[in-house]
Amino acid sequence: MACSTYNFPSHTKGDTFDGVEFTLLVNNTLVDLTGAIILMDLRLEKDGAKIEEFTSVGDANITISSPGTLGVFTFNNQTIDVTAARYYYDIEIEFQDGTKKTYIRGTWQITQDVTYE
Numbered sequence: 001m002a003c004s005t006y007n008f009p010s011h012t013k014g015d016t017f018d019g020v021e022f023t024l025l026v027n028n029t030l031v032d033l034t035g036a037i038i039l040m041d042l043r044l045e046k047d048g049a050k051i052e053e054f055t056s057v058g059d060a061n062i063t064i065s066s067p068g069t070l071g072v073f074t075f076n077n078q079t080i081d082v083t084a085a086r087y088y089y090d091i092e093i094e095f096q097d098g099t100k101k102t103y104i105r106g107t108w109q110i111t112q113d114v115t116y117e
Contacts, residue, residue, distance in 0.1 A: 003090070008108035013084045014116055019077040022091075023070075024103055031103075034068030035096035040075070042087040042108065052082050084112035 011017055024031035038056040043049065054061035054075065065072035090105035 003102055003105050005106050006104050007106040010109040011080055012113045013110050014081050014113050017080045019074055021074045023072050030071035032069045033064045037094045038062045038073055040089055040091045042089050046088045082110055084110050
């Protein structure tokens with residue numbers, strides 16, 4: 001399956017992002033996310049250094065809906081406080097069997113806020 005593009009809407013640095021829900025379908029079949037680990041990195045260049053990491057484990061900025069067979073995960077509501085810039089990202093899923101797939105990629109523009117401390 002080709003990787004789909006989703007460009008996050010522009011967001012203001014330091015503000016709370018409302019979150020976004022994704023449903024994964026491959027050939028019109030839901031992708032089973034049971035036991036999967038989801039990672040998303042922000043980078044200034046596609047092959048540049050990692051600026052920020054979001055994951056479905058540990059700090060859990062990403063949540064896999066239950067049951068995982070529904071193929072639904074959410075990039076959670078959270079404060080995004082990275083330097084204002086245009087970022088590249090992709091979302092990689094590591095399945096229970098160790099297989100890794102990248103289904104979504106795109107950009108995310110973070111703008112500088114004026115009212116900040």
